[in-house]
Amino acid sequence: MQIINPATEELIQEIGEDSPDVILKKYQQANIAQSAWVAVPLTERIACIERFYALLDEEKDQLAETLTQEVGKPIQQSYNELNGARKRIEYFIKNSAKWLAEEWITEEDATREKIVYEPLGVIANISAWNYPYLVGVNVFVPALIGGNGVLYKPSEYATLTGLHIQRLLYRAGIPQNVFQIIIGKGTAGQALLELPLNGYFFTGSYRTGKYIAEHTASKLVPVQLELGGKDPLYVMDDIESVDSVAEAALEGAVYNNGQSCCAVERIYVQEKVYDRFIEAFVDKAKKMVIGDPLKKTTEIGPLSRKEQIDFLKQQVADAEEKGGTVLLGGNIAGSRGYYFEPTVVVNTNHNMKLMTEESFGPVIGIQKVKDDREAVELMKDTPYGLTAAVYSKNFERAEAVMKQMDTGTVYWNCCDRVSAGLPWSGRKSSGLGATLSYQGIRAFVQPKAYHLRG
Ligand code: NDP
Secondary structure, three states: EEEEEOOOOEHHHHHHHOOOHHHHHHHHHHHHHHHHOOOOOHHHHHHHHHHHHHHHHHHHHHHHHHHHHHHOOOOOHHHHHHHHHHHHOOOOHHHHHHHHHEEEEEEOOOEEEEEEEOOOEEEEEEEOOOOOOHHHHHHHHHHOOOEEEEEOOHHHHHHHHHHHHHHHHOOOOOOOOOEEOOOOEEEEEEHHOOOOOOOOOEEEOHHHHHHHHHHHHOOOEEEEEOOOOEEEEEEOOOOOOOHHHHHHHHHHHHHHHHHHOEEEEEEEHHHHHHHHHHHHHHHHHHHEEEEEOOOOOOOOOOOOOOHHHHHHHHHHHHHHOOEEEEOOOOOOOOOOOOOOEEEEEEEOOOOOHOOOOOOOOOOOEEEEEEHHHHHHHHHHHEEEEEEEEEEEEHHHHHHHHHHHHOOOOOEEOOOOOOOOOOOOOOOOOOEEEOOOOHOOOOOOOOEEEEEEEO
16 A cells, blocks of 8 residues: 655555455454453553553654645644644543443432443444544544454555554553554455444545445444535624634635535625625635645645545536636646645535535635525535534524534534534434544443342
């Protein structure tokens, strides 16, 4: 397997993929190791994760550099990702004991009753490349704390980061066979589906997620899916500062080169503020610094995957054919690397792929709306259900919109954010189940009900 730097198109490293036999062996080892791991006291399991938390900080320069080199994320955003991952780990360290403790339901009656939370067993953590630390940590940290074994399949595009994660977990004291990386492409992920694992925790596209759910259904084990989105942002006519809302919306759209599951993917603007909003938005987008992702000043780096360039070009061409106007960008940027210009398209409508299909790049469609009713109708016109954002001075008005969204997350005067204390979940084609919060701790254990007499 070749690891290519998307900024230079140069080969970083060649790595052998795990064969199905190797994957089977890793599973067998994990199965044995997990029965010993569950017997390790919870405080010690948490102590390992505390050491991992410290190591992420100790090695942050090397980790950030590797991440930027293999996925093209601007270096400052790689540091942000590591910091964000540590915040999530901190949440799990502080809260796991509370949510994993046994619960007495009744201690006084003739039959005493309690709930004990036991691990699922050995689970698969099939992960995406866009935030390998963040989406990885959501799964393997609470899974390990809960006493599970983990077969961790990073995306082929984030393999080197996956190897760092494994190395640091081992240094932190997680026993080698309890956590094992599965190296390879989709076929390695496929091999995991053939094994009798006790849970499948997947982050990635709707297409692969649906396939995994279908393929593992007969096992009757937990399957959680964190999938894509087509997240809307609505700008009401009463916003205080057009300038700051345009800035926030732009950042939500292009952060991580637009490759975030909860990126702002389409914007609706009330007609009274529309012209001013477009002017401010385009003005700011023009000033974004595109370039070498290893430079601290770079805001837009290359896309992580080459094929995404053609996909974005087609979305823009389709929008133009159907009456859209490209105000900025629309093309490949530079002569080397997978760069795509920040792109703003207006005069959009929902016949365009740009407004209905996940773009996953620094490309945004903006549409004018008459009122809240029209905005709500358009925001809801999607098979996805990850997040939706509303900008307004008036909470009651914003709340009325948020209540109508069939999404796992809603934002008022903010967007594109995830918090460790809140459940992260997608509805409809955006996923199944939740990570983070107490729900994301309990997702990796199963309850056992004790009925005790005598
Ligand atoms: P993919 O669905 O392409 O891949 C996800 C993972 O599945 C990768 O590790 C991939 O391996 C693996 N895989 C591919 N085929 C199979 C298979 N047949 N069986 C088992 N595993 C398989 O998604 P991306 O990595 O491209 O991630 C981008 C998507 O993830 C976007 O849609 C984004 O919105 C979504 N996402 C959702 C998040 C959320 O929290 N809701 C967070 C982050 C991303 P390989 O890469 O090696 O082919």
